[in-house]
Amino acid sequence: MAGLFDKQADVYLDGRPTYPEEWYSKLAALTPHHTLAWDVGTGNGQAAISVAQHYEQVIGTDVSESQLQHGIPHPRVRYAHTPLNITDEEVIALVGGEDSVDLVTVATAVHWFDLPKFYNLVSRVLKKPGGVLAVWTYGGGIEVSPTFDPVMKRFHDTTLPFCDNRAQYAFDGYKTLPFPFRSVEGFGCEGNPLPLDIPAKLSFEGFLKFLRSWSAVTTAKDQGVDLLPEKVVKEFEAAWGDSKLVRSVSYKAFMLAGKVKL
Numbered sequence: 001m002a003g004l005f006d007k008q009a010d011v012y013l014d015g016r017p018t019y020p021e022e023w024y025s026k027l028a029a030l031t032p033h034h035t036l037a038w039d040v041g042t043g044n045g046q047a048a049i050s051v052a053q054h055y056e057q058v059i060g061t062d063v064s065e066s067q068l069q070h071g072i073p074h075p076r077v078r079y080a081h082t083p084l085n086i087t088d089e090e091v092i093a094l095v096g097g098e099d100s101v102d103l104v105t106v107a108t109a110v111h112w113f114d115l116p117k118f119y120n121l122v123s124r125v126l127k128k129p130g131g132v133l134a135v136w137t138y139g140g141g142i143e144v145s146p147t148f149d150p151v152m153k154r155f156h157d158t159t160l161p162f163c164d165n166r167a168q169y170a171f172d173g174y175k176t177l178p179f180p181f182r183s184v185e186g187f188g189c190e191g192n193p194l195p196l197d198i199p200a201k202l203s204f205e206g207f208l209k210f211l212r213s214w215s216a217v218t219t220a221k222d223q224g225v226d227l228l229p230e231k232v233v234k235e236f237e238a239a240w241g242d243s244k245l246v247r248s249v250s251y252k253a254f255m256l257a258g259k260v261k262l
Contacts, residue, residue: 019047020198024050030187033130034054036057036095036100036101038059038101039104041062044067046072048071055102055103058077059094061080088124098125099124099128099131102126102127102130102132103131104132105134106133106135108138123260132258133259135174135257136174137254139173141251142249142250143252144249145239147241159216162220163216173193175192181256181261182262187257189256189258197251197253
């Protein structure tokens with residue numbers, strides 16, 4: 001994952017959707033204590049600051065220093081860089097020690113992780129039996145209108161040659177994501193994640209920022225391929241209806257939550 005979102009860290013802040021506050025309320029209701037949470041792959045901290053509405057302290061970690069430089073300040077959120085060479089013991093100490101964390105969240109990032117290594121860390125730091133791990137993604141999926149959506153699908157297909165293989169978990173809506181935790185009722189289970197919608201108001205410029213925040217778009221550009229030339233932008237604009245129009249859109253999301261198997 002390291003470096004995948006460094007170059008577009010500035011547009012990532014503006015280009016990605018905000019997750020509904022009710023998600024965090026429901027996740028907080030799952031844990032008996034609300035002392036400490038760990039937001040992994042925190043990026044600019046958009047999930048961390050919402051988790052902080054329900055927990056006394058949140059540790060937001062990321063391998064990307066440039067993403068953390070855009071971290072949104074919050075009195076209960078502490079951001080920390082976790083470079084690739086950090087040891088498991090150092091990570092555990094950083095987040096508070098074993099059996100110390102009430103909630104671990106990963107917003108649209110867990111598919112990039114070394115899953116066995118990460119899941120082992122989570123199993124060590126979560127409180128037992130009440131601690132919860134929650135992961136979610138929207139996989140790049142967005143619904144705008146019957147006219148626009150086929151254009152979006154064609155564009156998405158052009159990005160596939162430049163996608164990291166691990167992104168397939170997100171494209172599959174986490175249906176194929178390994179998730180070796182005890183399922184929590186109402187939050188899906190391995191192979192059957194909970195489908196969710198993220199409603200949003202989006203301008204055409206905001207939509208373009210969303211596309212430019214994709215790692216595949218940046219990877220293609222680094223290889224000399226512009227996936228968003230003027231022709232494609234004009235096609236999107238025509239399907240959008242008016243470049244000044246603010247549309248109601250829906251990002252299609254999927255969530256899994258679970259507890260350590262004892």
